[in-house]
Amino acid sequence: MKDHKEQEAYQLEVRDVHLSFGGLKALNGVSTGVKRGEIFSIIGPNGAGKTCLLNCINRFYRPEKGRIMFEGRDISRLKVHKIAALGVARTFQNVELFGHMTVLDNIRLGGHVHLKSGSIAGGIYFGKARNEEMAFRRHIEERIIDLLEIEQIRKKTVHTLPYGLQKRVELARALAMKPKILLLDEPATGMNLEETEDMARFILDINEEWGVTIVLIEHDMGVVMDISDRVCVLDFGQKIAEGKPREIRHNEQVIKAYLGEEDLAYSRLGA
């Protein structure tokens, strides 16, 4: 009975996932769940296994044990590109963009799974493909570029842009996938205060206006505590706490995990 209820409550669910590299246990039986429409943060010290967890969710890594459910469906055996088609979009800790393309082309690529025209319609262009491209371009201009405030750089080649803007472009590309759930791996790393605030605002906007569920890995505790509905803490591949930001902030175990040094931990957790 309880099991059934949980399945309903979670849009994305991770059940007892194990992953190891050689002798190193990167994930050691992690179970957690993300509810539809919430902002769910994953925090933890360096090397805790946060990125590995996202990699398991979109199938870069294959967990040795455990299941991953998305909208009631087991996705732990699907191919990477199938996961994208289900509506799981992702950004990376070290930006995975197409460096030699323009910003606009990168964003357009995000629409791959939603556009229909194949080799024949595309080659003929006029008619189906053209209408589709135009409608999509309009969507990009009016919804995405506008939202993320990147009008000025849409024709720039990505690798010429500063890191902070590249992160924004990667977010734009993920949005072009019209995701149901968005996995963000440290979207504000390497940004100054102003850029970080912008990014936090974008995430909130996307969550509220588009109704997209957000899974966020972030080291900036200010951002995490501000915008998250719930927080999950990983340490050495294990979940050590989960709950509302204010509960996490005062959790003994979490404070200990954070470097062991209490002063520093308090300041980093903002407690």
Added chain:
Amino acid sequence: MRCGDFKENYIKDEEIFQSLFVKFWLGLFLAFLLIFPFIANPYALYVSNMIGFAVIAAVGLNLLTGFTGQISLGHAAFAGVGGYTAAVLITRFDFSFWLALPCAGVVAALAGLVIGIPSLRVKGLYLCIATLAAQFIFEFIFIHWESITHGVRGINVPPPRIGSFLLNTEKRFYFLTLFMVILAVGYARNLVRTRVGRAFVAIRDRDLAAEIIGINLFRYKLTSFAISSFYAGVAGALWVSFIRIVTPEHFPFHLSIQYLAMVIVGGLGSVLGSVFGAIFMTLVPEILNVLSGALVESFKLSSQVFIPLKEVVFGSLIVVFLIFEPLGLAEIWRRVKAFFLLWPFSY
């Protein structure tokens, strides 16, 4: 105002030929291409036809190598598959040329699909070797499947006809070639600005990132192989109908290398570039031919030394050219265009 690239209107922005200026020159160029056969001699028309076949094959190879990033050393073999398919269908099964032409493309595309299968597992040099193997396997088949291909003697192919009108001169064939070139270039140009073409480039640039945005690598690599071989097949079928014979000697490994050179000299990942590359690689040897012939004549030089020298000149030209402009002719063209786009404010 022709000053830089400031377009608010993105509908306009999506067009290939973005201004009246460009459209005007394009119209003029097309008009020239249509008048050309009436003023040129048969030799010039022969070369033009050969350029046309090269353009079609090179644009096809560029889709695979330049856009999708899969190097192929077997492109000539696919042209051969197309050439033989057309020849066999026309002579044995009484197909009209017009039906045999698309069939040649389709059969070559199927061959390309099969050869493309290893591309999921192997990359770079290893794929190179796999396509090289394909080249030699097909050459072997052309020579030894005597009952179909007539071995080294080859097959005589009748010229295409429209009703009772035979396309049996360079001039008449020229219009068919021109039409096919326009189709081939237009299709490729459109393909690369829509979904499938973008997926190709994504696979070339970063296949990991391509996968996370939902691109099925296997499917698009195979699609690219198929389309590229289709182009080769059509080029091959046109070529054998033009010279009216097909033998294994027409599709050697050497030709595969030449196609690759066209794509590289023209500019990887630029449709227009492969047009330039094909023209360059076909025209320059012909010009050198004429030049060296004339020089030998007028200066009474030893032709034994001088004629082979043109190969050296041609090779050096390519090398020098690639050193100074590794991005190919397409890049030079882009710069020329940029110059005129900003003119007279360009400095």
